[in-house]
Amino acid sequence: MTQIANDKPARAAGSAPAGSVVGGGLLLAVISATTFGLSGPLASGLLTAGWSPGAIVLCRMTVAALALAPFTIATLRGRWHLVARQKGQILVYGVLAVAGAQFCYFSAVATMDVAPALLIEYTAPAAVVAWMWLRHGQRPARLTVLGAVVAAAGLVLVLDLTSGAHVAWSGVAWALAAMIGATAYFLISADTGTGLPPLALAGLGLTVGSLTLGALAATGLLPMHGVTTPVTFAVGSPPWWVPLLLLGLVTAALAYATGIAASRRLGSRVASFVALLEVVAAVVFAWLLVDQLPGLMQLAGGLLIVGGVVAVKLGDRRIA
Template sequence: MTQLADDITSARRSRTAAGLLLAVVSAASFGLSGPLASGMFATGWSPGAVVLARIGIAAVVVAPFGALAMRGHWHKLRTHARQVLLYGLLATAGAQFCYFAAVATMDVAPALLIEYTAPAAVVAWLWIRQGQRPTRLTVAGAALAALGLVLVLDLLSGANLAWAGVAWSLAAMVGATSYFLISADTGNGLPPVALAGAGLTIGALALGALALIGVLPMHASTRPAAYATGSVAWWIPLLLLGFVTAALAYIAGIVASRRLGSRVASFVALLEVVAGVLFAWLLRDQLPGTAQVAGGLLIIAGVVLVKLGDPPPAG
């Protein structure tokens, strides 16, 4: 009996370790998107064109594998069609479109800060809807992570704030919250690659529709994109955006959320901001300051406290 209990404990630890690793991979992949895209913006690409190409490429890559994973189980997709539709519209297209709409009217830093209140929204949702009251460690971890986020985004130096941008950022936060909650749902029986493929496809179609009616301005260029490491052909960052910052990021994020739960996964995702700062340093030669480094350490400490405060799985 003792051996069985030890085996179960060991399996849970292994599952958690794998989940944390995948969550970090997802956060780092998402964090690469901003510095990569900024090099394309400088050549004439519009944010709408970049996000549509990014999601579209990822959908083409992931959807076939999702279809293979669903062979003999298509009824699950039909049964959970509403959830999948919400994932595609809110977690994929909605979060992306609303974030870019926000940064069109306000500074990037406050827009990111508002969007990344999503972990707090996840905690509140789980408390209100499922009765999962946060522990003191969770609250302390959330406070540390929030302080770290303020330092990483350098908000103390002052930033442009517009009410329209705030509204768009809050809408992006809703999309991000839905991403963590739906990704962590293990009850729908959908393989992670199938959920990612369906969500990316729906998201790409929704963004394409917005582009067709003129809501999403589309401008592209074939000029080389310049980075700190040198200039590269325009299609190289575009493929990286599709394969790494979308396809890999979404699949890894879904698997991580199912292993860790939406609460812990959403706080680990704050490392995306830290990764974004590091990639901006490497690719755009934007050196992080002392406050940003300290903020990154606070975010990591906050994530650790949130994980320690997470209730153990039942059974």
């Protein structure tokens, strides 16, 4: 993998000014985090209805891969030699960062509360900072460390862990596995040395992930079961295929494409911390879909997360 985990915003001759690149990257990162945040509440409804985590993830990735296929082909414009040259990275991205992260997160949600599962998975930004330090010698600035601490404190408040949420050890293990996949997602997404357009990487990764889970399902190693009854949410009971389409088109195709594009502009460290906003989005969507109204402590936690992201960005500017 060339230039893996690049943490510098992309700069090219004749490109847009740095400010517009970063501003556009932040907008894309917020869109990605918001759409990713919708996945948990949607999947929770399907799990309650009787769907297995494997079936949800396979349907989600297949729909997303099919939706992005025309864009993947168009952005490559016949440059299939890039796919051959980066086949190892694409394989790792599809299996670990896409299929692995999604399946492990939904498996965690099936065995423990959503809040602690998200908190464990979103230790990934700290893992990104540690990787950049240990592997590439990019020592984090004090503001970056402070931002990590502030954001972690905000997560505790947003997830309302002080109320005594139940934590199952099997769920913890799944959530930790999801954290590894999320870390790989941020690191590989920020690699600007592959030559692969963001849409191409997203589409190819989702295709590899779909084929991987499909093979596991065909061999019987991955349980697959679903139902065709309506799925109950606070806003109504839509047909089973509605949340599956939303999972595939919005929380996967759109979320991955914008997330990769954001990482290319912001670098893995900053993009991973902005992605913490997914937790805030998940709380809001949980309120709308399953009637869980966030309290004042959770709102205060959201402000801390935003403050932590700002501190990380300011600290990132001090890195040579």
